[in-house]
Amino acid sequence: MLRVACVQTDPKLGDLAQNLNRILRGIREANADLVVFPECALSGYGFDSREAGLRAAEPLPGPGSKEIQTACRETGAWVVFGLLERAGKRGLFNSAALVGPKGVAGVYRKAHLPYLGIDRFTDKGDVGFPVFDTPVGRIGLLICYDGSFPEAPRVLKLAGAQLICLPTNWPEAAEVSACHSPMVRAQENHVNFVTCNRVGQEAGFTFRGESKICDHSGRVLASAGREEQTISAELDLASADRNRVVYSEGRYELDRIAHRRPEFYAPLARRTRPARVRRRG
């Protein structure tokens, strides 16, 4: 069993030193095998220019990830945290990093960008949806708005992910369905699904917290409120690999992967939309 914690922090815009300290304290207090932090937990999110975002960005590995690695070595924990990532001279991504005792084990760059906050100014993620096979399990990362695109977690599941971590910055205004989506994503993919949202206010937005740890059946094992808070639960990662589920003493069986019909899914991978259908009736 893997003990997973989500630490709902309230990052301060552009104050990397304070935000890093909050992350380090969160790792040490969480007492977990994997500790998940929000989107842009190191940097804050609501920057109003690319230049401001670049000033709050770090490379991977970088100063923040190295301090986090030290905390991982001390505690034995693995960590997922969000940051603005500087790539090369001018690249700027909204990224999530997976860090372990030996350093950065995985980097995900947000693929789906809303017109909002720093995402207006960052580069579109260019790494697809990688799965990172680590000693604690096969882990996929997504960020915030990515969770609205069912293709993303599905690609991770098909590549073998047992656990998907979604650092997020869901604002108060997020439609209520966004709060249902972790359970639906977990269930439809038969995958453990963890969301870690921030709290507090920034650039006119109030963030709603409500982080969740869902198992592969879509059940919510732990759920947070709207304040700074750490939640945790134990997840059985290997059971996410057994897609065939038998209910009611064999009276019915579901397999949400084997029962797919990919021969009908070709339009999903097309870069242009198909022509509209013809009128009937």
Added chain:
Amino acid sequence: MLRVACVQTDPKLGDLAQNLNRILRGIREANADLVVFPECALSGYGFDSREAGLRAAEPLPGPGSKEIQTACRETGAWVVFGLLERAGKRGLFNSAALVGPKGVAGVYRKAHLPYLGIDRFTDKGDVGFPVFDTPVGRIGLLICYDGSFPEAPRVLKLAGAQLICLPTNWPEAAEVSACHSPMVRAQENHVNFVTCNRVGQEAGFTFRGESKICDHSGRVLASAGREEQTISAELDLASADRNRVVYSEGRYELDRIAHRRPEFYAPLARRTRPARVRRRG
């Protein structure tokens, strides 16, 4: 605006005459532009052999659809209903039909089949996910377990569907996430989404009702209880075509279709699963 009604019926296994009468009464009482009935509303669902299913199956058009067409002509309504469809000499599908005043305007054959009820014995749907362009709007049909596969509503949306109707037979035991999925499907696809579930008991299952009419933002406009009941609401179908949504006086914008990254979605359409990822860290 389109007035849509869901009629939660309690079909009797194999009693097509009684079930058809219930459907006809539902159409006449609904006072709606589009009236949706449950999965297998004409036949019942819990058959324990293919032969029993074939005895309760009808072709399309067939005796049931013709009576329904007459009710459409009298009321001006369009109708979606579920049935077992006999195709050719030996074909048997779990289907949903769209019927209007001029007859059958669309047939959908359930693509994703659980090991459960008559689905153990029916043929896998062979028509993909067609969208039917009718005088009341562009309509896509799905059935029950299809709703657990996010690829299906996404294909319909990309082909121009403004409204997706999902006749279903969700049992009491259905995980709670299945009940959240209509809101999530509506929101993630920016499409109106209507589920019509049956009630009552059959073959050891109790069905939970809770039919829902959701608009393209994922908002629930009408929701049913667990008894026979008709619910209705008005939907603005054309607004589902305007995917770009502006919030908070232009402070942010979302477009759940334009912001897709299909260049990363190729694994979804592959017929074999990709190889597992390599170990890192």
